[in-house]
Every structure is written in structure tokens, then in C-alpha cells.
Amino acid sequence: MTQTILYARVSTAEQTISHQKTQAEAAGYKIDQVVSDDGVSGFTTKLADRPEGRRLFDLLRSGDTLLVRWVDRLGRNYQDVTDTIRLLMRKGVIIRTVINNMTFDGATTDPMQEAVRDALIAFMAATAQAQAEATKEAQRAGISAAKRDERKYLGRKPSYSQGTLSLVTDLLSQGSGTSEVARSAGLSRQAVLRIKADPAAAQEVLSRWSN
Structure with a gap:
């Protein structure tokens, strides 16, 4: 049958x-x-x-x-x-x-x-x-666009690592001057000043880029 x-x-x-x-x-x-x-x-x-x-x-x-x-x-x-x-x-x-x-x-x-x-x-x-190939290509393009959008949302990538950020905040808390901290951490004075002005914001930016 x-x-x-x-x-x-x-x-x-x-x-x-x-x-x-x-x-x-x-x-x-x-x-x-x-x-x-x-x-x-x-x-x-x-x-x-x-x-x-x-x-x-x-x-x-x-x-x-x-x-x-x-x-x-x-x-x-x-x-x-x-x-x-x-x-x-x-x-x-x-x-x-x-x-x-x-x-x-x-x-x-x-x-x-x-x-x-x-x-x-x-x-x-x-x-x-x-x-199938056209669909995969469209998916790849969509992923690339999403990554670009995510980078725009994240803003500029920080020039410091978690270790560098910790070093900067420690030196600043000890009363070290901006130029001295910049030399020790290998950062620009502007970067150190931004961290000094808002350490929490500096940590938040770093955390977003680390995820």
C-alpha cells in the first residue's frame, strides 16, 4: 500500500x-x-x-x-x-x-x-x-549595522584599561598632581582630568565597553 x-x-x-x-x-x-x-x-x-x-x-x-x-x-x-x-x-x-x-x-x-x-x-x-545565500548576506549586513550602532551608543572607546583607571584614581586620592598622574598612567592630561571630574562616569564607560 x-x-x-x-x-x-x-x-x-x-x-x-x-x-x-x-x-x-x-x-x-x-x-x-x-x-x-x-x-x-x-x-x-x-x-x-x-x-x-x-x-x-x-x-x-x-x-x-x-x-x-x-x-x-x-x-x-x-x-x-x-x-x-x-x-x-x-x-x-x-x-x-x-x-x-x-x-x-x-x-x-x-x-x-x-x-x-x-x-x-x-x-x-x-x-x-x-x-539562502541572500538571506545569510542580509543577516551579516544586519549584524554589522547593529555593531556599528552599538559602538555609536557606547561612545568613544576609553583610552584606559581597568588597571589604568584604578591607578589614576589611587594616585589622585593620594594628592598627586594631574601631570604626574598622566605620566605615571601613560595618559593625556585631558584624560586624567575627565576621570578626576567624574570617576563614576569613567568607570561606567569602561564597563560598557568591557561587556
């Missing part, structure tokens, strides 16, 4: 397995079983290396249908996705996507139809990888 297995993969908090199942059922698919991997990257982890991905390969038999929201659920690496789909087709498994309602199987023996099918698989797999 053949079955339809939905494979769902989620890698972020915004995605859910239940949503992928609901979306498939709303499209008219009758699902016999759901296999899912939660918190797994499709970019760095091959389907065969995922905990439930391995089980999926064991469950699928000739004539079964593997249902996915889109090919990016199988993976976001071009080579892995194309290899996986071709392997499953050779096994006699039908692969269907909820989005675009695409069907891939090994039923056809016509060379032209095979060429069109394989070209479409390649295009979809390449698109999945390109989208």
Missing part, C-alpha cells in the same frame, strides 16, 4: 511544522504521515545527515509520494537537493511540492521530457540555494 509522507523542516522560530501540514492539507493533499526536522539548517546539513531525514529515506518505498512545501525544505544546497530528488526518483518515489504544485517522478523515458524535468529540478534547487 502506497502512502503520502509530508517532510517538514523548520530552522527558525518564525516557521512551524504545523503550518506546513495545514498548508498542504488546504491544497487538497491527504497526508498519511509527517516526518519533520526542527531547528535544522538546510544549507549546512544534508537531508541524509538529519535525524529524521535518515528515517525518511528508510520509510519511502516505490510508489510512495514525498510531499514538501517547496524544494527548499529538502535543502538549500544545489548539489544535495538535485542528488536527493534524482535518488528518490530512481527509487520509484514521486516528489510533489505544495507551492507551484510540481510533480517529479521517474515515469517518463522520453529524453526531451527528462531534460525538461531535470532542468526544472536544477533551477528550483539553484533558486533555493541563492535565496
